Amino acid sequence: MALTGIEIYKFLPKTNCKKCGFPTCLAFAMKVAQKTVNITTCPDLSAESRAALEAAGRPPIQLVTLGSDSKKLEVGNETVMFRHEKTFFHPPGLVLRVKDNAPADSLQQQVQAAAEYKVERVGRFLTMDGFAVENTSKDAATFAKAVEAVKSKSDLPLVLISQDPAAMEAALAKATPGRPLIYAANKDNWEKMADLAVKNKCPLAVSSNGALDDLTALVDQVSKKGIEEIVLDPGARDFGPSLSTLTQIRRLALKKNFRPLGYPVITFPGEAAASLDTEAMLAAQQVAKYAGIIVLDHFSPALVYPLLTMRLNIYTDPQKPIQVTPQIVQIGTPKATSPVCITTNFSLTYFAIAGELEAAGWAAWLVVCDTEGLSVLTAWAAGKFDAEKIAKSVKNFKIADNVSHRNVVIPGHVAVLRGELEEELPDWKILVGPREAVDVGGFLKQNWKN
Amino acid sequence: MPVEIPVEKWNGQVHQVKLGGAGGRKELVVGGENTLPFLKFEGNIPHRPAVAIEVVDQPPQGWAEPLVKAWGNVLQDPAAWAKKAAEYGADLISLRLRSAHPEEGNTGADHARKVVAAVLAAVDLPVIVLGPEVAQKDNEVLVAASEVGRGQRLGLGDCLDKNYRTIGATCLADGHVAIAKTPIDMNLAKQLNILLSDLGLPLDAILMDPTTGALGYGLEYTYSVMERLRITALMGDKMTSPPMICTAGEESWRQKESKATAGVPQSWGEQEQRAILWEKITAIGLLNAGANVIVLRHPRTVEDVKAAINKLSA
Ligand code: SF4
Numbered sequence: 226m227a228l229t230g231i232e233i234y235k236f237l238p239k240t241n242c243k244k245c246g247f248p249t250c251l252a253f254a255m256k257v258a259q260k261t262v263n264i265t266t267c268p269d270l271s272a273e274s275r276a277a278l279e280a281a282g283r284p285p286i287q288l289v290t291l292g293s294d295s296k297k298l299e300v301g302n303e304t305v306m307f308r309h310e311k312t313f314f315h316p317p318g319l320v321l322r323v324k325d326n327a328p329a330d331s332l333q334q335q336v337q338a339a340a341e342y343k344v345e346r347v348g349r350f351l352t353m354d355g356f357a358v359e360n361t362s363k364d365a366a367t368f369a370k371a372v373e374a375v376k377s378k379s380d381l382p383l384v385l386i387s388q389d390p391a392a393m394e395a396a397l398a399k400a401t402p403g404r405p406l407i408y409a410a411n412k413d414n415w416e417k418m419a420d421l422a423v424k425n426k427c428p429l430a431v432s433s434n435g436a437l438d439d440l441t442a443l444v445d446q447v448s449k450k451g452i453e454e455i456v457l458d459p460g461a462r463d464f465g466p467s468l469s470t471l472t473q474i475r476r477l478a479l480k481k482n483f484r485p486l487g488y489p490v491i492t493f494p495g496e497a498a499a500s501l502d503t504e505a506m507l508a509a510q511q512v513a514k515y516a517g518i519i520v521l522d523h524f525s526p527a528l529v530y531p532l533l534t535m536r537l538n539i540y541t542d543p544q545k546p547i548q549v550t551p552q553i554v555q556i557g558t559p560k561a562t563s564p565v566c567i568t569t570n571f572s573l574t575y576f577a578i579a580g581e582l583e584a585a586g587w588a589a590w591l592v593v594c595d596t597e598g599l600s601v602l603t604a605w606a607a608g609k610f611d612a613e614k615i616a617k618s619v620k621n622f623k624i625a626d627n628v629s630h631r632n633v634v635i636p637g638h639v640a641v642l643r644g645e646l647e648e649e650l651p652d653w654k655i656l657v658g659p660r661e662a663v664d665v666g667g668f669l670k671q672n673w674k675n
Numbered sequence: 676m677p678v679e680i681p682v683e684k685w686n687g688q689v690h691q692v693k694l695g696g697a698g699g700r701k702e703l704v705v706g707g708e709n710t711l712p713f714l715k716f717e718g719n720i721p722h723r724p725a726v727a728i729e730v731v732d733q734p735p736q737g738w739a740e741p742l743v744k745a746w747g748n749v750l751q752d753p754a755a756w757a758k759k760a761a762e763y764g765a766d767l768i769s770l771r772l773r774s775a776h777p778e779e780g781n782t783g784a785d786h787a788r789k790v791v792a793a794v795l796a797a798v799d800l801p802v803i804v805l806g807p808e809v810a811q812k813d814n815e816v817l818v819a820a821s822e823v824g825r826g827q828r829l830g831l832g833d834c835l836d837k838n839y840r841t842i843g844a845t846c847l848a849d850g851h852v853a854i855a856k857t858p859i860d861m862n863l864a865k866q867l868n869i870l871l872s873d874l875g876l877p878l879d880a881i882l883m884d885p886t887t888g889a890l891g892y893g894l895e896y897t898y899s900v901m902e903r904l905r906i907t908a909l910m911g912d913k914m915t916s917p918p919m920i921c922t923a924g925e926e927s928w929r930q931k932e933s934k935a936t937a938g939v940p941q942s943w944g945e946q947e948q949r950a951i952l953w954e955k956i957t958a959i960g961l962l963n964a965g966a967n968v969i970v971l972r973h974p975r976t977v978e979d980v981k982a983a984i985n986k987l988s989a
Contacts, residue, residue, distance in 0.1 A: 344942035527944025
């Protein structure tokens with residue numbers, strides 16, 4: 226949240242001493258707001274005012290970055306409670322927890338499988354974001370070795386889990402540079418953990434199982450050490466506490482501008498779950514309801530594919546619908562006699578019609594027209610789905626080269642386009658299909674002679 | 676300094692809707708909350724979301740293998756299926772009269788009467804009856820179902836903008852609840868509630884079906900329309916205040932991710948686990964967006980979703 230000149234002015238000494246080179250403090254403040262001059266140019270600004278100014282200028286939820294520049298994970302900096310209010314910006318990191326006392330080869334196998342995993346959806350590759358190495362052995366050397374082993378198989382960001390500052394220090398020696406998240410400072414070890422975070426320039430997680438008061442106190446303490454990138458673990462684990470507590474933290478940050486809790490939250494769905502599926506369900510809830518980093522205890526393609534899909538859905542910008550590339554899509558293995566259907570490149574429309582054709586067992590040629598990501602009716606109303614456009618797609622995609630017939634099905638909602646379309650496509654017979662995708666199977670059964 | 680927990684002051688609340696509770700049928704009440712889903716620290720949530728299991732009036736065509744395996748023989752017999760569903764912990768039954776579809780049997784009112792009577796006799800749970808999703812046939816079989824279940828406060832759907840007069844009047848006459856379905860749009864949902872109210876149907880006899888997009892197939896649209904509907908209701912808009920019902924099972928099991936046994940990328944993982952999780956995650960997402968009734972298909976989904984609801988409501 227960038228501050229205005231007036232807001233910055235409030236923090237200045239207001240002496241108009243001109244040492245900054247500007248005639249007044251206000252003039253200086255205006256230039257700072259425009260970012261043409263740095264705040265440090267005022268020699269009389271007290272350290273306290275500067276800290277207050279910086280705090281006021283940072284976003285209500287701090288952006289936290291893990292990992293190296295080439296493989297970084299950015300979480301936080303969210304601005305709304307509900308995605309429809311604007312959008313959610315930084316998808317929560319999904320990281321897999323591995324234990325340092327696991328046999329080296331099994332550990333490396335786990336890491337390799339998760340690190341190499343990728344799945345394609347709407348033209349994007351979805352992947353895991355990192356690993357959390359836990360000091361289960363309670364031994365510093367074992368911990369450091371495990372970090373080395375993980376790093377030998379993956380350059381994804383790391384979370385280092387240990388309550389013991391000595392073990393943490395040993396692991397950090399292997400993990401830096403690369404900005405791992407240090408997990409975690411608690412009420413007993415916070416001072417040493419904070420020092421490690423400062424020294425290694427790493428983000429620091431703080432954890433407290435008690436009320437939010439304790440967590441707040443802890444954040445205050447580590448902040449005073451100069452740590453800016455903090456991740457919160459409020460200790461809420463199961464479905465109910467996770468939803469309530471994470472909602473409260475998000476609200477405090479966004480609605481009350483409550484600085485001490487203006488940080489992303491880390492969750493551990495596996496700790497409350499009795500089964501793999503429950504872990505995935507809880508993680509899915511946390512994708513929607515306010516987690517910044519989600520530490521999974523299990524990895525398998527069948528578990529993470531739905532979860533990554535959930536994340537893609539929830540973090541899609543509601544103002545910018547995902548578009549499908551305009552093209553001819555083959556549903557099943559269409560033949561020269563298979564139906565030709567017209568649709569828009571709004572992803573939901575496309576998926577609905579493609580799904581229904583598939584579900585009804587039809588092989589078909591689906592002509593996806595460029596409607597700039599609008600649905601049938603909206604695109605038609607906006608003049609982006611008219612006879613001319615459809616005719617152009619039919620011609621440009623050369624669908625006639627693929628089929629032996631000359632019948633094309635248009636969506637029922639644009640039945641009015643039939644006449645015009647017959648003029649634009651004189652060789653083709655225009656069939657008006659159903660209004661809803663769900664009826665396309667029945668429609669073809671009745672109207673399409675193979 | 677103690678942290679003050681921020682609490683929203685809502686003026687409105689979700690209507691309470693009763694299903695069953697008469698004619699020997701168990702009573703189920705949903706809705707009534709005056710806060711967002713499961714936020715007990717800020718409001719009153721008198722009734723937890725209910726789990727319905729979908730039963731079809733004829734052996735379903737094209738159902739995915741894990742479903743067929745889980746239900747086995749009862750797929751042949753809707754009454755036995757409903758009984759089994761009750762054993763698996765359903766709070767209510769959602770009976771789909773698929774055989775009335777012109778393409779899938781084209782049965783009529785007589786058959787509908789028989790099936791509905793058989794299911795009502797088999798279980799004492801509340802029952803929702805849904806037509807084949809073809810307007811005239813919907814009207815025919817739902818009116819028949821309504822007569823059979825007169826006074827037992829069934830749910831009847833889909834009640835759409837094109838047939839709301841018939842379904843609304845039938846619900847009014849026989850004391851049922853209309854399942855008012857609109858295509859993922861807040862204003863259309865509200866509009867249909869207004870039309871039904873104008874017809875004389877009280878808001879506590881409506882469940883809104885905002886149309887479910889499955890995980891990966893429009894879930895985010897349904898999710899956000901539901902959040903907007905719920906927030907509007909809590910801000911005091913009566914016409915968006917009926918409880919919401921989501922057909923998570925039907926939608927997620929239609930998708931390739933649930934059905935495909937072969938020829939899919941390895942990164943999709945093992946089919947049965949993926950398919951069931953697809954349904955579970957669709958369900959947990961929609962429950963967090965405000966679903967009051969969630970209609971499911973797989974028994975293991977029912978088990979886990981019920982457990983999650985219990986934990987969220989504890
Ligand atoms: S140096 Fe600082 S105090 Fe002096 S005029 Fe500039 S802003 Fe004001």
